Amino acid sequence: DYHIPVSGGIAKEPPMHIVHIAVEMAPIAKVGGLGDVVTSLSRAVQDLNHSVDIILPKYDCMKISHVKDLHYQRSYSWGGTEIKVWFGKVEGLSVYFLEPQNGMFWAGCVYGCKNDGERFGFFCHAALEFLQQSGFHPDIIHCHDWSSAPVAWLFKDHYMHYGLSKSRVVFTIHNLEFGANNIGKAMAYSDKATTVSPTYSREISGNPLIASHLHKFHGILNGIDPDIWDPYNDTYIPVPYTSENVVEGKRTAKEALQQRLGLKKADLPLVGIITRLTHQKGIHLIKHAIWRTLERGGQVVLLGSAPDPRVQNDFVNLANHLHSSHHDRARLCLTYDEPLSHLIYAGADFILVPSIFEPCGLTQLTAMRYGSIAVVRKTGGLFDTVFDVDHDKERAKAQGLEPNGFNFDGADPAGVDYALNRAISAWYDGRDWFNSMCKKVMEQDWSWNKPALDYLELYHSARK
Ligand code: ADP
Numbered sequence: 001d002y003h004i005p006v007s008g009g010i011a012k013e014p015p016m017h018i019v020h021i022a023v024e025m026a027p028i029a030k031v032g033g034l035g036d037v038v039t040s041l042s043r044a045v046q047d048l049n050h051s052v053d054i055i056l057p058k059y060d061c062m063k064i065s066h067v068k069d070l071h072y073q074r075s076y077s078w079g080g081t082e083i084k085v086w087f088g089k090v091e092g093l094s095v096y097f098l099e100p101q102n103g104m105f106w107a108g109c110v111y112g113c114k115n116d117g118e119r120f121g122f123f124c125h126a127a128l129e130f131l132q133q134s135g136f137h138p139d140i141i142h143c144h145d146w147s148s149a150p151v152a153w154l155f156k157d158h159y160m161h162y163g164l165s166k167s168r169v170v171f172t173i174h175n176l177e178f179g180a181n182n183i184g185k186a187m188a189y190s191d192k193a194t195t196v197s198p199t200y201s202r203e204i205s206g207n208p209l210i211a212s213h214l215h216k217f218h219g220i221l222n223g224i225d226p227d228i229w230d231p232y233n234d235t236y237i238p239v240p241y242t243s244e245n246v247v248e249g250k251r252t253a254k255e256a257l258q259q260r261l262g263l264k265k266a267d268l269p270l271v272g273i274i275t276r277l278t279h280q281k282g283i284h285l286i287k288h289a290i291w292r293t294l295e296r297g298g299q300v301v302l303l304g305s306a307p308d309p310r311v312q313n314d315f316v317n318l319a320n321h322l323h324s325s326h327h328d329r330a331r332l333c334l335t336y337d338e339p340l341s342h343l344i345y346a347g348a349d350f351i352l353v354p355s356i357f358e359p360c361g362l363t364q365l366t367a368m369r370y371g372s373i374a375v376v377r378k379t380g381g382l383f384d385t386v387f388d389v390d391h392d393k394e395r396a397k398a399q400g401l402e403p404n405g406f407n408f409d410g411a412d413p414a415g416v417d418y419a420l421n422r423a424i425s426a427w428y429d430g431r432d433w434f435n436s437m438c439k440k441v442m443e444q445d446w447s448w449n450k451p452a453l454d455y456l457e458l459y460h461s462a463r464k
Pocket of ligand 1: 031364366
């Protein structure tokens with residue numbers, strides 16, 4: 001069975017030492033969900049009394065103000081250059097920053113250089129060299145996606161026999177779309193492999209890169225960090241709230257959002273969209289949903305940026321159009337803005353995630369934590385976490401949950417309409433029912449409580 005391992009008895013096991021080698025980490029160097037997961041999974045495992053370290057490139061573009069007590073430790077020579085090692089704390093986690101003096105990570109960005117493959121390959125090798133030279137003996141070396149996949153084979157080819165023999169390699173696929181060659185190779189070389197939801201693990205299990213490794217492949221759902229995403233303790237929203245005062249908390253957040261973006265301050269259903277604007281995220285469905293929401297008299301706020309300049313340009317044009325035709329009901333913020341994302345999660349009634357595919361998806365989980373109702377396409381982790389109020393009562397019950405949102409099949413406008421129309425009608429026709437649903441979703445547990453135990457079980461099984 002390559003799905004969720006059963007967690008049990010793990011609490012009694014002796015502490016392990018886990019080292020993540022990764023190229024993203026929230027909030028200092030986050031591009032997408034991978035960055036969130038490295039931080040929040042590590043915190044959850046550390047909270048269960050295991051020891052966790054993270055090794056990250058020292059980017060010049062890193063948000064250094066979020067690193068506590070950052071200081072230079074030492075340097076070593078490797079790969080024809082000097083590598084400076086810095087140490088600091090991020091969200092309570094110990095992070096080693098590697099800074100090659102050849103300037104490989106002084107590029108102003110995490111991704112987007114022509115030689116990303118070479119840069120991250122170099123980093124992976126340098127990270128293993130650092131572990132070896134520093135006399136670390138981790139139980140688990142955990143690497144992520146194509147970018148730190150090389151750790152799996154570099155370890156087996158070069159380091160396993162010299163000093164790091166005790167370690168086992170765990171590899172997590174956050175998105176199979178990118179860097180297939182690296183992912184296939186890491187699947188072969190790692191001791192255990194995971195991906196970020198049970199449904200996505202099934203969806204990709206027929207892929208030739210995965211199919212011959214199912215015996216060591218598991219789908220473990222991502223969680224969110226309830227301290228990092230906490231409407232009761234969030235400096236970016238006006239009134240702290242829990243499920244007890246969710247209606248008041250969300251009303252004031254909606255007003256603040258409308259005020260900040262220059263939208264009409266009115267009690268209208270508000271649909272929020274927070275996303276990278278790429279094919280994966282269902283761009284045509286997003287556009288359609290914007291128009292549908294406006295037709296239904298609602299407001300729309302989109303926060304998103306496109307790595308592809310043509311897509312970005314297309315949305316700039318759409319924004320110009322909407323900001324004149326519907327200036328008090330639509331706002332497209334075509335940028336990356338963490339503080340604004342918090343206000344949208346809190347102030348929206350609905351968060352729409354119409355992805356074509358979605359390994360796990362964190363936006364729908366964060367939405368629920370803030371009492372917003374998720375409207376999603378039934379794929380990957382969206383299928384595993386959002387249960388339709390009209391169609392998924394039984395499926396939710398099997399997970400010990402009540403239905404918590406709206407979903408749809410298909411990848412055409414009719415699908416989005418089906419879910420969005422029901423959602424918006426529920427808002428207009430039954431505010432009490434709608435409000436009770438906001439309260440209910442806030443009380444569901446999408447943290448790492450359970451998934452962290454699954455990872456520990458997996459780490460243990462890797463060592464057997
Ligand atoms: P992916 O990793 O494919 O981008 P996820 O749903 O796993 O998708 O994670 C996306 C994360 O990035 C979420 O934490 C979301 O809030 C955040 N995010 C996406 N776009 C933006 C943006 N434009 N501004 C701020 N945060 C964003």
